[in-house]
Amino acid sequence: xxxxxxxxxxxxxxxxxxxxxxxxxxxxxxxxxxxxxxxxxxxxxxxxxxxxxxxxxxxxxxxxxxxxxxxxxxxxxxxxxxxxx
Amino acid sequence: xxxxxxxxxxxxxxxxxxxxxxxxxxxxxxxxxxxxxxxxxxxxxxxxxxxxxxxxxxxxxxxxxxxxxxxxxxxxxxxxxxxxxxxxxxxxxxxxxxxxxxxxxxxxxxxxxxxxxxxxxxxxxxxxxxxxxxxxxxxxxxxxxxxxxxxxxxxxxxxxxxxxxxxxxxxxxxxxxxxxxxxxxxxxxxxxxxxxxxxxxxxxxxxxxxxxxxxxxxxxxxxxxxxxxxxxxxxxxxxxxxxxxxxxxxxxxxxxxxxxxxxxxxxxxxxxxxxxxxxxxxxxxxxxxxxxxxxxxxxxxxxxxxxxxxxxxxxxxxxxxxxxxxxxxxxxxxxxxxxxxxxxxxxxxxxxxxxxxxxxxxxxxxxxxxxxxxx
Numbered sequence: 412x413x414x415x416x417x418x419x420x421x422x423x424x425x426x427x428x429x430x431x432x433x434x435x436x437x438x439x440x441x442x443x444x445x446x447x448x449x450x451x452x453x454x455x456x457x458x459x460x461x462x463x464x465x466x467x468x469x470x471x472x473x474x475x476x477x478x479x480x481x482x483x484x485x486x487x488x489x490x491x492x493x494x495x496x
Numbered sequence: 497x498x499x500x501x502x503x504x505x506x507x508x509x510x511x512x513x514x515x516x517x518x519x520x521x522x523x524x525x526x527x528x529x530x531x532x533x534x535x536x537x538x539x540x541x542x543x544x545x546x547x548x549x550x551x552x553x554x555x556x557x558x559x560x561x562x563x564x565x566x567x568x569x570x571x572x573x574x575x576x577x578x579x580x581x582x583x584x585x586x587x588x589x590x591x592x593x594x595x596x597x598x599x600x601x602x603x604x605x606x607x608x609x610x611x612x613x614x615x616x617x618x619x620x621x622x623x624x625x626x627x628x629x630x631x632x633x634x635x636x637x638x639x640x641x642x643x644x645x646x647x648x649x650x651x652x653x654x655x656x657x658x659x660x661x662x663x664x665x666x667x668x669x670x671x672x673x674x675x676x677x678x679x680x681x682x683x684x685x686x687x688x689x690x691x692x693x694x695x696x697x698x699x700x701x702x703x704x705x706x707x708x709x710x711x712x713x714x715x716x717x718x719x720x721x722x723x724x725x726x727x728x729x730x731x732x733x734x735x736x737x738x739x740x741x742x743x744x745x746x747x748x749x750x751x752x753x754x755x756x757x758x759x760x761x762x763x764x765x766x767x768x769x770x771x772x773x774x775x776x777x778x779x780x781x782x783x784x785x786x787x788x789x790x791x792x793x794x795x796x797x798x799x800x801x802x803x804x805x806x807x808x809x810x811x812x813x814x815x816x817x818x819x820x821x822x823x824x825x826x827x828x829x830x831x832x833x834x835x836x837x838x839x840x841x842x843x844x845x846x847x848x849x850x851x852x853x854x855x856x857x858x859x860x861x862x863x864x865x866x867x868x869x870x871x
Binding site for chain 1: 546553554555556557572573574576578579580581582585587588590591737
């Protein structure tokens with residue numbers, strides 16, 4: 412599927428989108444990590460929790476759990492809030 | 497004479513200041529990592545070439561960057577500091593940011609230590625490329641109790657800091673935690689024991705319980721490694737090992753100034769000389785220079801007396817302070833002193849604090865300043 416990458420992660424994916432596959436969010440992120448080492452830890456912590464202010468949307472629907480099936484999705488959007496001063 | 501490199505970590509990135517051997521002119525190189533929260537940038541004194549930067553980008557996870565060409569290029573750590581995965585979902589801690597970086601012993605090339613928020617101790621054996629938890633304290637139930645929770649810690653998170661490696665013995669370490677006290681290890685950091693006797697706590701709490709101790713900055717004297725100085729939430733202290741009990745030397749500070757502050761710096765060759773930067777710790781703790789008149793205070797007698805050093809600093813209406821990693825020395829003679837302010841100014845003294853000049857203004861809030869000698 413196509414993965415849209417937020418601006419804050421462009422140091423990993425310069426053009427802002429990537430291709431990755433997998434049956435769940437965890438699998439898609441693992442595939443993304445293989446292509447862009449280090450990117451997963453920036454959005455998922457060492458306890459496998461989605462970091463605060465990071466959100467995932469598969470075909471427009473929010474994905475809240477790494478185990479959520481994504482097999483039929485065509486697009487994953489990673490959103491990172493820009494809150495703060 | 498050698499040139500100097502000042503490494504600045506700020507709330508919005510890192511800056512490098514290259515100084516000529518006379519310390520009269522400085523060339524700025526930066527920003528690096530503009531917009532990243534950078535807590536510490538340290539040059540490896542063993543090779544004079546490897547720079548590590550502890551960074552966090554807004555809401556993204558924390559990482560460590562590495563450069564071997566003085567910041568011309570940076571590479572991210574392949575495995576940044578991270579706690580072990582908990583056996584049960586939801587039970588483990590996650591590193592919010594790496595706060596403190598300490599190069600290992602001179603005889604252990606490529607070894608580094610990192611202290612994190614929340615409190616954790618991590619070690620790299622490959623020059624900062626990969627990191628792993630290295631101490632029982634990260635998961636030990638007693639230490640976890642002493643560390644408390646995010647709710648108990650400093651406003652931007654509880655921290656493990658002041659990681660000190662004894663220059664005579666790579667297995668002898670000290671560290672401090674805000675909160676959680678000062679601790680000592682003799683086995684290379686696997687196990688630690690509290691070293692809190694003599695340290696005071698906020699009135700009404702139990703000083704025998706490490707939970708209530710808040711050391712802000714601990715320094716070891718290179719010229720006398722058995723001597724430690726400490727700036728604490730509750731005063732300034734000195735400890736001469738093998739003694740176990742800290743002596744409160746801050747009581748000798750002027751009463752109207754007090755002995756609260758964050759940073760402390762020690763003389764590289766004279767263990768009786770140290771510098772502090774007092775702040776207002778009265779009422780609601782404004783954490784500003786007392787009276788809006790910033791000053792460094794020096795002792796040349798191991799804390800028995802203190803002398804105000806403010807020539808060149810603003811005489812009034814300067815409401816900034818200096819954070820715990822943001823005051824340091826070089827190793828020249830006379831010693832150069834440097835501090836960075838919460839208002840983004842970088843100050844230096846080329847005569848051990850007697851006269852001060854401002855090197856840079858209008859930077860973001862400065863978290864850390866280190867002085868090093870490039871190869």
